[in-house]
Amino acid sequence: RTVYVNGAYVPEDEAKISVFDRGFLFADGVYEVTSVLDGKLIDFAGHAARLKRSLSELEMESPVSEDDLLEIHRHLVRVNEIDEGLVYLQVTRGAADRDFAYPAEARPSLVLFTQAKPGLADAPAAKKGMRVISIPDRRWGRRDIKTVQLLYPSMGKMMARAAGADDAWMVEEGAVTEGTSNNAYIVKGNTIVTRHLGEEILHGITRAAVLRMAAEAQMKVEERSFTIAEAQDADEAFVTSASTFVMPVVEIDGEPVGAGAPGPVAARLREIYLDESRKKAV
Numbered sequence: 001r002t003v004y005v006n007g008a009y010v011p012e013d014e015a016k017i018s019v020f021d022r023g024f025l026f027a028d029g030v031y032e033v034t035s036v037l038d039g040k041l042i043d044f045a046g047h048a049a050r051l052k053r054s055l056s057e058l059e060m061e062s063p064v065s066e067d068d069l070l071e072i073h074r075h076l077v078r079v080n081e082i083d084e085g086l087v088y089l090q091v092t093r094g095a096a097d098r099d100f101a102y103p104a105e106a107r108p109s110l111v112l113f114t115q116a117k118p119g120l121a122d123a124p125a126a127k128k129g130m131r132v133i134s135i136p137d138r139r140w141g142r143r144d145i146k147t148v149q150l151l152y153p154s155m156g157k158m159m160a161r162a163a164g165a166d167d168a169w170m171v172e173e174g175a176v177t178e179g180t181s182n183n184a185y186i187v188k189g190n191t192i193v194t195r196h197l198g199e200e201i202l203h204g205i206t207r208a209a210v211l212r213m214a215a216e217a218q219m220k221v222e223e224r225s226f227t228i229a230e231a232q233d234a235d236e237a238f239v240t241s242a243s244t245f246v247m248p249v250v251e252i253d254g255e256p257v258g259a260g261a262p263g264p265v266a267a268r269l270r271e272i273y274l275d276e277s278r279k280k281a282v
């Protein structure tokens with residue numbers, strides 16, 4: 001694989017980042033994951049906009065322009081022959097003598113690589129549905145910034161795996177915040193419910209697109225928090241993320257949701273999302 005590191009395209013085993021890089025020492029960095037379908041980028045503009053916001057919240061500058069960023073994404077997709085998969089991008093504050101305060105001399109590091117994921121759009125999990133457990137949300141308080149500080153979500157996935165489930169929904173003050181790497185939804189009758197935006201959750205790029213498409217399809221959307229009990233009692237549940245699109249959830253803490261099988265609303269949203277996103281892909 002060819003990867004991109006600070007201005008150069010290099011084979012992955014020749015790529016180098018300093019041991020003093022603050023991404024490594026402080027998790028002082030942000031990232032984005034953009035899906036690739038038919039060799040094209042899904043919602044690049046959305047990811048670029050969120051990256052800009054994450055950087056600005058941390059008083060960091062992007063090392064390259066948005067046009068250059070798009071060109072780097074496209075180049076990697078081309079040289080690595082990615083038909084279905086994803087592009088991972090990371091910006092860290094860069095290398096400097098270790099200090100808690102942001103060092104003025106640090107120059108941001110930019111790294112991008114691709115992952116081929118054949119069958120991404122046609123994932124078997126979309127037909128089977130996922131089983132989730134609930135766990136307390138023990139992350140820091142600025143989850144709206146997409147930082148590389150992902151240890152608690154990793155622990156959450158391991159807790160899910162240990163319980164024989166696929167993923168975990170995190171709960172804070174009695175309400176679901178989000179999944180370990182996705183936004184969470186329930187469906188009650190004709191209404192789609194997902195948590196309102198705030199510092200407690202990541203503002204999913206897929207979430208924004210799916211809510212817009214749901215409204216265009218005359219579906220009712222409520223942005224508010226909900227409990228695990230309400231979710232277990234819902235007709236359907238699902239999650240969204242750039243790499244899984246719309247994915248049904250069929251069981252929460254061992255209780256079936258609705259019929260315990262993927263529901264029609266999630267299936268329809270997945271189809272609409274994939275269709276429209278493919279059309280607009282760059």
Ligand code: PMP
Nearest residue numbers: 181182183202204205206241242
């Ligand atoms: N919430 C969290 C905590 C995530 O890690 C992700 C995926 N990175 C999402 C939500 C979904 O965001 P997006 O649709 O932009 O991938």
